[in-house]
Amino acid sequence: MKLLLLEDNQKLNETITKRLNLKGYSVDAFTDGMHAYNNIDEGYNCFILDINVPNLDGVNLLKRIREFYNDVPVIIISASVELDIIKEAYDFGCNDYLKKPFFIDELEIKIDKLCNISNDIIYFDTQCYFDFKSSIISCNQQEQRLTKKERLLLNLFLSHKNRLVTFDNIQNYVWEGSMASLESIRSLIRRLRKLLPKEYIQTIVDTGYIFKTT
Structure with a gap:
């Protein structure tokens, strides 16, 4: 499975990438929203997006992703607790939301459930x-x-x-x-x-x- 990860905290970015690589997933990791946007057509099975990142925030990237892909799961990860931002993310089609800080196991479970399980x-x-x-x-x-x-x-x-x-x-x-x-x-x-x-x-x-x- 191929995933796109957008997370501007370099240490967290590397930690998530390493853990998902160990599970056999292919991860393209980005710290800049515009760089991630320029690569969204690379055949991803799942998008994992932080909200507060440089140049193009995760919510606006989510909106652009939904202009091309209706069904590819998108997981938002963010320290934000502002209900308006969370609601906006769901309005634009995010499939799940994970508040920082979180255990990497939590993210793995959401990925397995949303992105890797083809049936119930x-x-x-x-x-x-x-x-x-x-x-x-x-x-x-x-x-x-x-x-x-x-x-x-x-x-x-x-x-x-x-x-x-x-x-x-x-x-x-x-x-x-x-x-x-x-x-x-x-x-x-x-x-x-x-x-x-x-x-x-x-x-x-x-x-x-x-x-x-x-």
């Missing part, structure tokens, strides 16, 4: 799948509807299959930045495990979990 059904076993749209997990033709936190947790695991998901990752994504005790996280893990026919979720002591799939 994700198989993690020949007999098991998760339907994002209905929040239903189906294993061996038995269906279970998940609660919001169970759905967010499974979403997080499926976006990081066979990779470590830390306690901090879970707290930040499932509890959406609010504090969560280790016991709350472990209780949620136990509930999700009961809905699964196999031991997909492996505990990494004092660190987190790995969702193991074949």
Whole structure:
């Protein structure tokens, strides 16, 4: 998958690029809005745009992108909390908004969900799948509807299959930045495990979990 990243903070730009490269994504990174605009026709699957950048801000770049591409996902990342700016971004067709500072894992999850998943059904076993749209997990033709936190947790695991998901990752994504005790996280893990026919979720002591799939 090919992405365009517009972020004028050089360190953050490099960090995001490195992480997405490690996932196998091709990233063209820019720090200047006009330079990014001059390259929007290079066949991108996803655009990640900061708002406050030199020469052409992210919202106006989004507007120009939508003049050419109606369906390519656009994720806005910004420190701005001004509701008018956020509303304007959504009015011009942004698909999601991520406020700085954020964990890179959060951005990866949004990219996986918006840009890399072609449908709402994700198989993690020949007999098991998760339907994002209905929040239903189906294993061996038995269906279970998940609660919001169970759905967010499974979403997080499926976006990081066979990779470590830390306690901090879970707290930040499932509890959406609010504090969560280790016991709350472990209780949620136990509930999700009961809905699964196999031991997909492996505990990494004092660190987190790995969702193991074949």
